[in-house]
Every structure is written in C-alpha cells, then in structure tokens.
Amino acid sequence: MDNTNLLLFLFFIIFILISGMIFYFTPLKNWLEIKKISSIINLKKSIGLSIEHGKGLHISLGKSNLNNIHGAASLIGINTLSKILDQSILSDNPPVATSGSGDVTLLAQTTFQNFGKEKAGFSSTEQSNVFLSGPTNMSYIAGAIPSSSKQDLSTQVLVGNLGSEIGLLLNAGNRAGNYSLSATDNLEGQAVSYVYSDETLIGEQIFSIPAQLDNNKIHALSLIVHDFLRWVIIIAIIFVAFLKIIGIL
Amino acid sequence: MKKIFLILISSISGFLIILGLFSPGSILEYIRANLLNWAVILSGIALLIAILNLLAVHWNKVFTDTNRDIASSFFIVGFITVLLIGILLGPADHFFINLNRTIILSVEASMMAVLALTLALACFRFFTRKQNLLSLIFGISTIVFLLLFSGILSLGENIPLMKPIITGLKSLPIAGSTGILIGISLGATITSLRILFGTDRPYDR
Numbered sequence: 230m231d232n233t234n235l236l237l238f239l240f241f242i243i244f245i246l247i248s249g250m251i252f253y254f255t256p257l258k259n260w261l262e263i264k265k266i267s268s269i270i271n272l273k274k275s276i277g278l279s280i281e282h283g284k285g286l287h288i289s290l291g292k293s294n295l296n297n298i299h300g301a302a303s304l305i306g307i308n309t310l311s312k313i314l315d316q317s318i319l320s321d322n323p324p325v326a327t328s329g330s331g332d333v334t335l336l337a338q339t340t341f342q343n344f345g346k347e348k349a350g351f352s353s354t355e356q357s358n359v360f361l362s363g364p365t366n367m368s369y370i371a372g373a374i375p376s377s378s379k380q381d382l383s384t385q386v387l388v389g390n391l392g393s394e395i396g397l398l399l400n401a402g403n404r405a406g407n408y409s410l411s412a413t414d415n416l417e418g419q420a421v422s423y424v425y426s427d428e429t430l431i432g433e434q435i436f437s438i439p440a441q442l443d444n445n446k447i448h449a450l451s452l453i454v455h456d457f458l459r460w461v462i463i464i465a466i467i468f469v470a471f472l473k474i475i476g477i478l
Numbered sequence: 479m480k481k482i483f484l485i486l487i488s489s490i491s492g493f494l495i496i497l498g499l500f501s502p503g504s505i506l507e508y509i510r511a512n513l514l515n516w517a518v519i520l521s522g523i524a525l526l527i528a529i530l531n532l533l534a535v536h537w538n539k540v541f542t543d544t545n546r547d548i549a550s551s552f553f554i555v556g557f558i559t560v561l562l563i564g565i566l567l568g569p570a571d572h573f574f575i576n577l578n579r580t581i582i583l584s585v586e587a588s589m590m591a592v593l594a595l596t597l598a599l600a601c602f603r604f605f606t607r608k609q610n611l612l613s614l615i616f617g618i619s620t621i622v623f624l625l626l627f628s629g630i631l632s633l634g635e636n637i638p639l640m641k642p643i644i645t646g647l648k649s650l651p652i653a654g655s656t657g658i659l660i661g662i663s664l665g666a667t668i669t670s671l672r673i674l675f676g677t678d679r680p681y682d683r
Contacts, residue, residue: 301666331525361528436665
C-alpha cells in the first residue's frame with residue numbers, strides 16, 4: 230500500500246469516528262429515521278404468524294468463513310439470527326439455523342446458547358438447532374434442504390454468502406409452501422433468489438437488516454453513514470467521468 | 479469485565495491487522511501475519527468441532543424415539559467409513575484420495591445437475607410467480623443480454639455505428655454489477671468497523 234491509500238484509509242476511519250461521535254453524543258440521534266424496507270416488514274409479519282401457528286423458522290447463514298471478504302455477510306447472518314431469536318421468544322418451536330462454515334456455526338451456537346441463558350423457559354437445544362450442514366458449497370445445500378422443507382416450518386430466512394445454489398434451497402422451501410426472504414452478497418445468488426424467493430434484498434440492502442429489525446441507533450447511524458459514503462462515491466465517479474470527457478484526465 | 483476484555487481483544491487484534499496491512503516490512507506486518515495464522519488455525523479447529531457436532535446431530539436423529547430420520551444413518555456410515563480408512567491408510571494413500579474424490583464429486587455433480595434443471599424450470603415459472611414492472615424489466619434484460627453475449631449480433635458490428643452501440647450495451651451488466659459490488663464493499667467495511675469499535679459483538683450476544 231502506498232501513502233496515498235494509507236491517507237485515504239485514515240481519512241475514512243477519522244470521518245466515520247467523528248460522524249459517529251457527533252451523532253452519538255448529540256440529540257441528533259433521536260431524529261435518526263430510516264426508511265423501512267417492505268420485505269423486512271413482511272418478514273416480521275411472517276415470524277409473528279409462525280409463532281401464532283406454532284410453526285418453526287429456518288435461518289440459513291451461508292457458506293462463507295469469517296476470515297475472507299464474504300465474512301461480513303456471515304456476520305450479518307449471525308446478527309439476524311440474534312434478532313429473530315428475540316422475536317421468537319414465545320414460539321414453541323425454536324428456530325433452526327444451518328451454516329456452511331465452522332466458525333460461523335460456533336458463533337451461531339454461542340448466540341443461541343446465550344439467548345437460552347438470558348430468557349428463562351427457552352430450552353438450550355443449540356446442539357441440534359444450530360449446525361454445520363456441510364463444509365462445501367453443494368454439501369451445505371444438500372444438508373440444509375431437509376431443514377428447509379420440514380412440515381412444521383413456515384418461514385425460511387437466508388442471510389449470508391450463498392451462490393446460485395441458493396435456488397435449490399429456495400425451491401425446497403417453496404414446495405413446502407414456506408415464506409422466504411433471501412439476502413446474499415453474491416451477485417448470482419441475488420439473481421437466482423429474485424426468481425425464487427418471496428422477498429429478496431438486492432445489493433447492499435443485506436447490511437441494513439440489523440437496523441431494520443431493531444431500533445438500535447448505532448445500526449441506524451451506520452446505515453446513514455453507508456448511504457452517505459455511497460453518495461460520495463457516486464459523485465466522485467460522475468466527477469471523474471466529467472473530467473475525462475472534457476479531457477483533463 | 480468479561481465484556482470489556484473481549485472487546486479489547488477484538489479491537490486491538492483488528493487494529494493491529496489493519497496497521498500491519500499498511501506497514502509493509504515492519505514489526506506490525508509480522509504481528510499481522512501471526513494473528514492471521516492463528517485465525518486460520520482457530521477456523522480449522524472450529525470446523526472440526528462443527529463436523530463433530532454435525533455427527534452428533536445425525537446420531538440424535540437416528541437414535542431418537544420420535545421422528546426418527548433413517549437418512550441420517552447414511553451420513554453416519556459414510557463419515558465413519560471415510561474417517562477409518564483415512565486413519566488406517568493415511569491421507570496420502572491413493573485409495574483414500576480416490577474414495578474421497580468419488581464421494582465429493584458424485585454429491586457435487588448430482589447437485590449441480592439438479593441445480594441446472596431447477597434454474598431452467600425457474601425461467602418458466604418466473605413470470606407466473608412475479609407479475610410486476612421490475613420482474614418484466616428483469617426478464618426482458620435477461621433475454622436481451624443472453625442474445626447479446628451469445629454473439630448473434632456480431633455480424634451487425636460491420637454496420638457503421640452498430641459496434642459502439644453493441645459495446646456500450648455489453649458494458650451495461652458490468653456497470654450494474656460494479657455498482658452493486660461497491661455498495662456491498664461499503665457495507666462490509668462498515669460492518670467490520672462496527673465490530674472493530676465493539677458496537678457489534680457476535681462473540682458475546
């Protein structure tokens with residue numbers, strides 16, 4: 230990395246720190262409002278109906294390890310699992326989560342275990358409710374299909390890194406008549422899930438799930454910073470294109 | 479106290495890795511390489527634990543009194559067979575390598591075949607499942623770009639003005655996917671920063 234990149238990165242970190250501190254320590258944070266995504270509203274409704282009817286949920290956390298570029302999507306998957314656990318406290322049928330990576334499985338089990346400790350009456354059955362369904366792309370799907378097509382299931386949520394093989398999982402869920410929401414950071418996975426899933430989150434919308442599922446101001450703030458940075462990049466691209474057209478670059 | 483300790487470990491390790499990335503040749507780079515090696519080793523151990531957990535899950539499914547799942551017995555038999563052969567013959571043995579490859583390839587190939595059929599079927603089901611403007615644009619653009627990238631319009635490139643139009647159209651999917659990827663990269667960066675600053679703690683719910 231050269232000095233320019235280092236300076237840019239430091240600027241980026243400082244910008245986020247300052248904006249975070251301003252929003253966190255001033256009354257501005259009370260005015261933070263984010264636009265609700267209809268898919269997440271429908272997911273909440275579906276979770277509510279699942280609890281009402283005593284049906285279960287399947288959460289697929291994707292196949293990626295945490296130590297690569299797709300790890301962020303897996304972390305969002307774990308965060309989503311945590312939020313869904315909060316909502317399904319009253320359910321007789323605890324959610325089932327599957328993952329294609331060892332570290333994500335252990336983190337998801339920890340989330341499940343801690344939830345069991347926090348909420349009295351919720352049995353700590355994390356061993357069979359959160360498991361690695363397969364360590365390779367296709368074995369992961371092969372192992373997750375039985376969990377997503379069970380009769381006592383009504384909702385499946387797929388959040389994480391999933392490629393075009395997501396189609397098999399969604400198809401199995403559709404055949405069982407389950408409601409499905411999918412959010413992946415993989416472009417092929419997004420295209421396939423758009424066809425198969427009831428609700429699909431496209432592009433960076435996957436990173437808005439934590440902010441959409443709860444009222445945490447930090448999540449809302451990070452979403453606003455994300456949006457702002459996206460506009461900065463759009464303006465920079467247009468500006469550079471303009472400079473190229475007029476012959477300066 | 480435990481929470482603060484975990485946040486400190488997570489944040490300090492994260493910052494050391496970032497600083498090591500920007501300081502080639504320094505002690506920070508050495509620390510970064512070691513921390514990443516530890517992460518890889520831990521990830522391997524986590525995978526081993528998760529596989530043992532998977533075995534336990536299937537074992538419970540077979541030997542439970544209610545809703546017994548006989549299909550899980552195939553997993554247990556396959557797992558124990560491959561594991562024992564691996565231990566007896568060693569991981570470098572040709573028979574073991576071929577056995578491993580055959581099992582993995584047959585599963586992956588059959589799943590790929592099912593996926594190909596499922597995706598082909600999805601094309602037909604698409605318009606019956608979703609009937610809105612976005613779906614129409616999605617469907618039309620899929621057909622247009624399939625035709626465009628099949629090379630069917632390559633003869634038209636000799637016609638004046640057609641070549642830049644075709645080239646421009648061909649760059650549209652790249653532009654779209656680049657836009658989506660920029661958004662995803664920003665989201666990944668901000669998610670990482672939330673963990674780095676301890677506001678998100680996946681290790682401690």
